[in-house]
Amino acid sequence: MNSIRTRFAPSPTGYLHVGGARTALYSYLFARKNGGDFILRVEDTDEERSTEDSMRMQLADLKWLGYEYQEGVDATTLKDRGPVGPYRQSQRLSIYREHADRLLKEGKAYYCFLTDDEIERQREDAMKAGRPHQVVSPYRDWSLKDAEKKISEGGVKPTVRFRVPDLTREYTFLDLVRGEVKFPSDMVGDFVLLRSGGMPVYNFCCVIDDALMKISHVLRAEEHLSNTLRQLMIYEAFGWATPQFGHLSIILGPDRQKLSKRHGATSVNEYRERGYLPEALSNFIALLGWSSPKAQEILSMKDMIEQFSLDRLHSAAAVFDEAKLKWVNAQHLRALPHDELWRRAEPFLTGAGLKLPDDPDWRDRSLQVFKTSMELLTDAVELYRPLAKIPLTLTDEARETMSWPTSRGVIEEWRAQLKAKSGESYLTESEFSAIQESVKTNRKVKGKELFMPIRVAILGKPHGAELKVLVPLIEMSTLIERADQVLGFV
RNA sequence: GUCCCCAUCGUCUAGAGGCCUAGGACAACUCCCUUUCACGGAGUAGACCGGGGUUCGAAUCCCCGUGGGGACGCCA
Numbered sequence: 140m141n142s143i144r145t146r147f148a149p150s151p152t153g154y155l156h157v158g159g160a161r162t163a164l165y166s167y168l169f170a171r172k173n174g175g176d177f178i179l180r181v182e183d184t185d186e187e188r189s190t191e192d193s194m195r196m197q198l199a200d201l202k203w204l205g206y207e208y209q210e211g212v213d214a215t216t217l218k219d220r221g222p223v224g225p226y227r228q229s230q231r232l233s234i235y236r237e238h239a240d241r242l243l244k245e246g247k248a249y250y251c252f253l254t255d256d257e258i259e260r261q262r263e264d265a266m267k268a269g270r271p272h273q274v275v276s277p278y279r280d281w282s283l284k285d286a287e288k289k290i291s292e293g294g295v296k297p298t299v300r301f302r303v304p305d306l307t308r309e310y311t312f313l314d315l316v317r318g319e320v321k322f323p324s325d326m327v328g329d330f331v332l333l334r335s336g337g338m339p340v341y342n343f344c345c346v347i348d349d350a351l352m353k354i355s356h357v358l359r360a361e362e363h364l365s366n367t368l369r370q371l372m373i374y375e376a377f378g379w380a381t382p383q384f385g386h387l388s389i390i391l392g393p394d395r396q397k398l399s400k401r402h403g404a405t406s407v408n409e410y411r412e413r414g415y416l417p418e419a420l421s422n423f424i425a426l427l428g429w430s431s432p433k434a435q436e437i438l439s440m441k442d443m444i445e446q447f448s449l450d451r452l453h454s455a456a457a458v459f460d461e462a463k464l465k466w467v468n469a470q471h472l473r474a475l476p477h478d479e480l481w482r483r484a485e486p487f488l489t490g491a492g493l494k495l496p497d498d499p500d501w502r503d504r505s506l507q508v509f510k511t512s513m514e515l516l517t518d519a520v521e522l523y524r525p526l527a528k529i530p531l532t533l534t535d536e537a538r539e540t541m542s543w544p545t546s547r548g549v550i551e552e553w554r555a556q557l558k559a560k561s562g563e564s565y566l567t568e569s570e571f572s573a574i575q576e577s578v579k580t581n582r583k584v585k586g587k588e589l590f591m592p593i594r595v596a597i598l599g600k601p602h603g604a605e606l607k608v609l610v611p612l613i614e615m616s617t618l619i620e621r622a623d624q625v626l627g628f629v
Numbered sequence: 630g631u632c633c634c635c636a637u638c639g640u641c642u643a644g645a646g647g648c649c650u651a652g653g654a655c656a657a658c659u660c661c662c663u664u665u666c667a668c669g670g671a672g673u674a675g676a677c678c679g680g681g682g683u684u685c686g687a688a689u690c691c692c693c694g695u696g697g698g699g700a701c702g703c704c705a
Contacts, residue, residue: 334703365700511668602666
């Protein structure tokens with residue numbers, strides 16, 4: 140077991156959020172950079188909201204992103220892997236119970252019989268009086284014996300509360316991204332460790348697991364910063380050394396509110412479906428709160444592992460800017476070898492029902508033409524659609540082009556020239572150039588009045604890639620059909 | 630309300646007291662390349678939240694204010 144051990148501990152209540160992905164990425168990078176272990180633990184103690192489906196999806200997303208972990212719940216088998224499991228909190232209940240008992244015995248925790256209604260009333264009263272609303276339990280000073288007696292009488296299910304030390308003092312720790320952070324101990328009241336149903340609560344499991352799993356560095360979202368006080372108290376109660384904490388700033392939407400559903404896509408899964416590359420998403424989210432020491436903007440996973448360090452983590456919240464994500468994606472996408480790029484784009488192409496040649500050379504040439512206009516893998520669909528054997532749909536701009544006085548003649552000539560060569564399956568670049576030349580001289584048309592109508596007869600729109608590279612990618616029969624179609628002969 | 634965190638171009642950021650007339654990237658705009666579109670290249674515009682200190686000197690350190698965010702649960 141390595142001495143540097145990080146973990147990512149998602150709760151399986153929905154999709155993996157990009158914020159979670161960033162936390163996972165930093166934890167992964169830090170472990171990789173330092174030859175440490177990266178552990179995946181599932182925090183599924185919220186019985187209401189946790190589902191196995193969510194867990195499966197989140198693990199799949201992590202796998203897609205490529206953040207491999209040495210220990211944790213396996214993404215495909217869903218089985219534990221590693222020496223300090225189980226790695227699902229719902230399977231560690233007896234461990235938490237034992238530890239709660241230990242605190243109970245030592246007088247550091249107590250059984251509390253307060254009902255929800257009573258707590259609610261306390262909260263309202265505190266609110267009215269302008270006091271911080273902390274639970275004050277009348278059972279705080281009961282002896283363990285009395286409490287156990289009450290339980291054995293039946294009818295009540297108590298929670299186990301942590302007894303916050305009476306002495307008011309300051310808890311301090313050195314945050315990896317924020318530096319020294321101080322909390323007054325009276326910031327919190329006695330908090331629940333075990334729910335009345337016996338299920339432990341986040342702060343409790345988190346401490347026990349991080350300690351037992353020998354986690355050395357805990358990287359987590361900023362919303363946990365104030366939880367750290369409670370956790371520090373628990374560590375102290377057990378006499379355990381604390382790991383190092385690093386609280387990552389929040390990711391915001393364009394309105395500077397915490398990134399959420401109403402801002403659009405927030406889940407990793409959605410970005411995958413929209414045609415983003417995992418390495419590009421990782422690159423982009425890494426830059427939301429971290430910067431390369433070489434000021435590099437485009438980084439591979441390997442680059443990030445090499446360059447990652449905690450001291451370059453930024454403590455201010457960052458706005459998620461999809462325009463930049465797109466640019467990052469485009470850079471990664473265009474750098475991919477063509478066979479790899481095709482492999483990634485193909486599912487989107489077939490998903491759109493496009494049947495394209497499986498000739499590797501054709502694919503290579505077509506990608507050469509199209510990749511400069513692709514930012515997302517999904518962009519391939521509209522780019523390749525005209526290359527498939529399907530009829531054209533004309534854009535408004537195309538109709539306008541066709542309304543030029545010379546356009547019809549150009550296409551008639553184009554079609555005639557094509558028909559003369561109808562025996563061939565594809566036109567070569569030089570054959571196309573020759574045809575275009577003769578259309579030009581025969582019809583005495585040049586410039587955009589020449590090539591725009593031809594482009595419309597090929598693509599259905601007057602803009603796009605260069606004709607001499609485009610035409611050799613389209614079957615002759617399709618070319619002729621389209622010329623017919625545009626002339627209204629369909 | 631109480632406590633905690635944060636604050637550099639529209640956005641992501643560099644900046645650890647003099648290297649800063651504040652650098653880079655995305656987006657915007659202009660031009661070049663191009664018989665279109667995109668790619669690419671060159672350039673323009675654009676920021677240290679406010680006020681007090683400390684210091685010979687502050688974007689950088691301290692205090693106050695303001696703004697934003699987070700936490701105050703038998704959620705995580």
